[in-house]
Amino acid sequence: MDTRWLSEDERHAWIRLAAVVELLPRELDAQLQRDEQLSHFDYFSLAMLSEAPARRLRLTALAAMTNATLPRLSRVMSRLEAEGWVQREPCPGDKRAVNLVLTEAGWEKVVHAAPGHVGTVRSLVIDVLTPEQIAQLSEVLDRVLAVLDPEQRVMASALRPSGT
Template sequence: MDTAWLSEQEREAWLGLIAVVELLPGVLETQLRRDSDLTHFEYFTLAMLSEAPDRTLRMTELAGRTNATLSRLSHVVNRLEQRGLVHRFPCPEDRRATNAQLTEVGWDKVVEAAPGHVSTVRESIFDAITAEQVGQVAQISAQILDRIDAEGIFYPRP
């Protein structure tokens, strides 16, 4: 089997992308822990619930939207539930399934955390690139996601 090695330009792009993928979570995590006493994954979980109808999702759907295993999500939702941010209950349409719902306290937490998180995202990403590059990042991300998330589970696309 012949290996199609990366060109120098592809290698440079790959190493830059990997650096962003590795460093950005720490930047987001640090800000959220400092300012809102949330991990990035906790915030992301709350944010996904905040955008859902009735602020409620089945745990399996929430796992897909957060790219988490049900086991990992269950542990995180348990911690959020202990803090009064999320409430779990049997799904009325399918008693075998469990729903997670953002509580009013959880909603308040998202509202409180969002401005700092958005500022960090803006400072870390969007302030560093042009408006044209924002469109390019969106297009490139969509093309990559078409390969690695073809079913649109993690990031549903139109």
């Protein structure tokens, strides 16, 4: 098999993408840890629950939305449950399934954490790009996600910008 080596332009783009993939999560975690004592994954899980109907999701649905394994998500939910931000309930239609419910305290945590998180996202990514570059970035990431997640299991794969 012949290796198709990266061109200099491709290598440049790849190295930069790899750096962003490594650096961005660290920065998001640092801000949320400093300001809210949350990891980015904690916040993202709470935020997904906050946007669900009745602030309730099956554990398996939240795992798919956050691209988490069930054991990882269960451990995180146990910790968030101990904080009083989430509670588990049996699923009425399936005795084997568990629903996660965002408590009022969990809602208040998300509302309190959101402005700082959005500010960090803006300062690190959004505000350094033009509107045209944001549209291009979205298109590029759609193409990459289509390869990485063809079944659209991760919520981001199924998202479409408003107006499309």
